[in-house]
Amino acid sequence: MKYLLLINTWSPESGVERPAGEPTVEEFMAFEKAVTDAGVKVDGQALDLEHATTVHVRGDGKRVVTDGPFAETREMVGGYYLIDVPDLDAALDWAARCPGARYGTVQVRTVWEPDAA
Amino acid sequence: MSGEGAAGSVEAVFREDRGRLLALLAARFGDLDLAEEVVSDAMETALERWPVDGVPDRPPAWLLTVARRKALDRIRRDRVQAARLAALRVEADRAAEPGFDDIPDERLRLFFTCCHPALPVEARTALMLRFLAGLTTPEVARAFLVPTATMAQRIVRAKRKIRDARIPFRVPGPEELPGRLPGVLRAVYLVFTEGYAASSGDGLMRPGLADEAVRLARILDGLLPGEREVKGLLALLVLTDARRAARVDAAGNQVLLEDQDRTLWDAGLIAEGRRLVVAALTGPGAGPYAVQAAIAALHDEAVSFDDTDWPQIVALYDVLLRIEPSPLVALNRAVAVAMRDGPKAGLVLLDDLSGAAELRRYHLFHAARADLLSRLGRRAEAADAYRAALALTGNEPERATFQRKLTALTGGSREPGRGL
Numbered sequence: 001m002k003y004l005l006l007i008n009t010w011s012p013e014s015g016v017e018r019p020a021g022e023p024t025v026e027e028f029m030a031f032e033k034a035v036t037d038a039g040v041k042v043d044g045q046a047l048d049l050e051h052a053t054t055v056h057v058r059g060d061g062k063r064v065v066t067d068g069p070f071a072e073t074r075e076m077v078g079g080y081y082l083i084d085v086p087d088l089d090a091a092l093d094w095a096a097r098c099p100g101a102r103y104g105t106v107q108v109r110t111v112w113e114p115d116a117a
Numbered sequence: 118m119s120g121e122g123a124a125g126s127v128e129a130v131f132r133e134d135r136g137r138l139l140a141l142l143a144a145r146f147g148d149l150d151l152a153e154e155v156v157s158d159a160m161e162t163a164l165e166r167w168p169v170d171g172v173p174d175r176p177p178a179w180l181l182t183v184a185r186r187k188a189l190d191r192i193r194r195d196r197v198q199a200a201r202l203a204a205l206r207v208e209a210d211r212a213a214e215p216g217f218d219d220i221p222d223e224r225l226r227l228f229f230t231c232c233h234p235a236l237p238v239e240a241r242t243a244l245m246l247r248f249l250a251g252l253t254t255p256e257v258a259r260a261f262l263v264p265t266a267t268m269a270q271r272i273v274r275a276k277r278k279i280r281d282a283r284i285p286f287r288v289p290g291p292e293e294l295p296g297r298l299p300g301v302l303r304a305v306y307l308v309f310t311e312g313y314a315a316s317s318g319d320g321l322m323r324p325g326l327a328d329e330a331v332r333l334a335r336i337l338d339g340l341l342p343g344e345r346e347v348k349g350l351l352a353l354l355v356l357t358d359a360r361r362a363a364r365v366d367a368a369g370n371q372v373l374l375e376d377q378d379r380t381l382w383d384a385g386l387i388a389e390g391r392r393l394v395v396a397a398l399t400g401p402g403a404g405p406y407a408v409q410a411a412i413a414a415l416h417d418e419a420v421s422f423d424d425t426d427w428p429q430i431v432a433l434y435d436v437l438l439r440i441e442p443s444p445l446v447a448l449n450r451a452v453a454v455a456m457r458d459g460p461k462a463g464l465v466l467l468d469d470l471s472g473a474a475e476l477r478r479y480h481l482f483h484a485a486r487a488d489l490l491s492r493l494g495r496r497a498e499a500a501d502a503y504r505a506a507l508a509l510t511g512n513e514p515e516r517a518t519f520q521r522k523l524t525a526l527t528g529g530s531r532e533p534g535r536g537l
Binding site: 088 | 233235281282283284287289
């Protein structure tokens with residue numbers, strides 16, 4: 001079963017100072033290695049926090065493009081992992097091991113499969 | 118046997134063993150909906166067959182066999198589920214179908230699934246009552262005083278999450294258990310407290326829920342006999358429940374602990390609770406339920422309110438405050454200190470706690486302050502505190518109690534009162 005781990009971190013645009021204790025690159029590399037060695041990683045990337053662009057197509061078909069993430073939030077998605085594990089408990093274990101869970105939050109989402117509905 | 122008698126046996130078996138049947142089928146097929154449907158189907162079949170064929174020797178085993186066949190039929194028919202059939206084939210082709218008594222009890226898995234931290238708290242208690250206590254959705258809805266449609270929606274949503282997010286039917290391993298068991302115990306405790314002091318509505322107690330909580334705690338204790346906190350929880354529930362008959366008078370009015378007729382307390386439950394407390398406290402590092410049970414035992418053992426061993430109760434609250442600090446525990450400790458050292462000492466502690474927003478919103482915090490103020494003769498302040506308590510409770514008998522006390526303070530009539 002595929003789960004998406006959305007790694008939420010503090011948005012640099014939020015106006016508040018990013019708290020200390022941000023995980024190091026080495027910590028993320030160690031997690032990357034663990035998730036790869038366990039054979040559960042399907043995909044995973046860190047995202048650029050600076051240059052988000054938001055697209056919104058209005059009812060009249062008009063395309064609205066704006067700079068920045070969609071909402072004025074203190075948190076934004078800083079990276080993701082798509083993992084394939086047997087059940088939610090296994091996904092939650094990986095999410096808890098992710099360095100991002102100690103700094104921001106890691107949201108665990110199931111991949112919607114039309115057949116399951 | 119008459120048709121009516123057979124129908125009665127179906128219901129008796131059903132109520133008693135529904136949880137076990139559901140747990141077995143959910144564990145085997147990994148699908149709570151499917152388990153629920155086939156258990157209902159099997160019961161319908163029983164209602165048709167038993168009046169004609171007679172009640173089988175081992176009714177639960179009969180129901181299980183029928184339910185399993187129906188589950189396999191459904192999976193075969195269901196194209197979406199077909200892929201899972203291969204994995205289940207070995208299981209299905211096993212020639213011997215063991216009787217119910219030979220099958221392991223899988224209800225512990227169901228407890229952990231129903232109380233999974235990924236589910237909202239109000240869904241956990243509802244799922245437990247629905248699947249482990251065997252209540253129907255309308256019964257669960259009535260117990261929590263919400264419309265049936267609301268409760269049905271809550272349960273359906275939770276079941277969908279269990280299925281779609283694939284919350285597993287498994288007992289956490291030894292390293293995870295200490296993190297997960299408190300959530301299960303908390304859900305059982307919440308069922309009890311909801312039944313014991315209903316947060317809204319006319320009845321002070323909804324005994325149905327308290328009974329179900331005790332039943333769930335007993336099942337859990339049977340499944341995890343080595344877990345002392347399960348014994349602690351069961352002890353706390355039976356020692357509290359033992360006072361049920363004395364908590365309400367003939368007119369339906371609430372009777373406070375200090376005014377209760379202690380001869381009405383259930384000696385059998387108290388004896389059972391005391392045995393359990395000893396087991397729960399024996400060994401290093403007693404848990405919070407064991408300590409609370411020990412406090413309840415001290416109340417139950419006292420021949421009168423004034424004879425209560427308050428120094429020991431304060432000492433136990435000190436322990437509780439250390440292992441599970443919370444404003445609520447601090448409140449209870451302050452009340453015990455007031456009993457040990459007098460209302461003034463208790464009031465100092467309560468006033469120190471008034472910074473906690475959680476307590477300022479809690480009617481019993483204001484009621485406790487009101488009681489101490491009134492014992493100190495500070496009637497105007499006591500009346501204000503009762504008004505604050507009144508504004509915060511939705512429970513009718515409690516409102517009546519506060520109103521009575523308030524009238525006594527403001528109406529000029531002499532409150533029998535303590536202390537002064």
